[in-house]
Amino acid sequence: MSSLDGLDSPTDVDASVESFERFAQREFRPLIGLAYALCGDRSVAPELAQEALLATFTKWETVRHLDKPEAWVRRVLINRATSTVRRRIVEAGALVRLSSRPDVVPMSEPSAETEWLWSAVRSLPRRQRQVVALHYVERLTLDEIAATLEISKASANTHLRRARATLSRRINKEDQQ
């Protein structure tokens, strides 16, 4: 039995509304991918995913009635991954936990190409890297990105376009060296 069982909502769950357990089981791994894309640390990514799910759990009574609870949890994760202080504390906590709890497993190691390219993504301005991560890692449409980040679709499109232009320039520069 997964220990996520113990985190189900304390009240009766409406049959038409998904339980937190199912939600967490479904979203945990995609959230890790998004977290890695944003923070670049394989140990911290699962921690950020847990943090986001934990925050979701504490508001599950509200969140579960939203049209898209998955957008809410992604927004939480993105905020936490973007706040460097929070992230550093989470990172330090992850390091301590990893040394004491063998069940906390970091993500497997991506290739050097992936690390290099997504390191370049992470050096983009905040909104641009968020849009790129949601578009490519989460495979969200511009409408879905806009809803997740609570920005307009046009704005999401602009961020994506600028991000691609910047990345292209960097890659070309790298290729020339």
Next chain:
Amino acid sequence: MNLDERLRDTAEEIRAAAGNTPVPSLDHRAPAHRHHARRVGVIAAAGVLAVGGLAMLFNERSSSSPDRPAATQPAETVTTSIQPVDDLADAQARWDQAAVPGYYLRMDGEIDSIGADVELLVDGDSVKSLNGSPDHEALTVNGLFDLLEEVADSDVDSAVVSFDESLGYPTRIRVATDSADLDLTLRDFERFERPQGCRSERGSPTDLDAEPAEWLLYGQYTRWSDTAGCPVRVDVISQYDGPEHCGWQGVDFLTVGRPIGTSFKDDENTADTYVWDPDDRLADVDDIDRGRHIDITELPPTATDTGYRLDGVELWLDNDNRDVAYQVDGSDVKVLVRDAPRRLLCE
């Protein structure tokens, strides 16, 4: 492959890597526990932000926290006097100016509600844990300064920091955000510096950069040299005094890698330890004579000079008899007796 394809392919790889991560246990971090921990060190910093913008870093002053009942909580320190963020800049400037080449530190406290006990040896760019704690750059002094810089430029609920007056490194850090806490005390700090050696081939007996740093931290060695006068690594030849707490002061222990000139840092079983005990302090261990002198004319013909020196004394070994080593000083020769592995271990 164009950018879009590269991003799609690498994103696919990230998804696959994330998909292999097992779903962990979350029940160790129940919300109630975290909320409790979150209260620790929470100090109203809103006023600080309003007044000073970045002025969130300040020295500790002793007083009781209004958040915490004095009868049930240990005394907390709360800032009563707000120092400008220059404290951080000043501390970092002191740290940079000190140009500490390496150091040992021990920190304990809580990081995000989890107990932390960190023992690190930082040796240039190398970070090594000495107690199984994480050996991550984030936990070094430079990593802590990075954290504090971000704290100074962020919306944390509170931050209380103190710095060492001389070297500037943080001695206490408490940071609380709405989602994470950190409370660390740096208890022991010790400067660490490798000895200067000769320019040597990498991995050679005189390549002091290859010495295990923690040996230098813990051990007090008498250092041997080669014939050119270059100091030799202590994991190739190490000589050290017997520990006083076992009553073994005056006893010399000499450990040499086998074959001579090789390192035994990875496997002490590849070394021989010889003992010189002129005052018979090891009489309780056995009745072997470990204080015998002979004349150089008595050296067996199979004994040869290793080329290693200590203040003019030559180290001789006998390939036909590993039970003894000789320290030749002119015509006088001290006979060191090999000890059975670990038999003389002093706890």
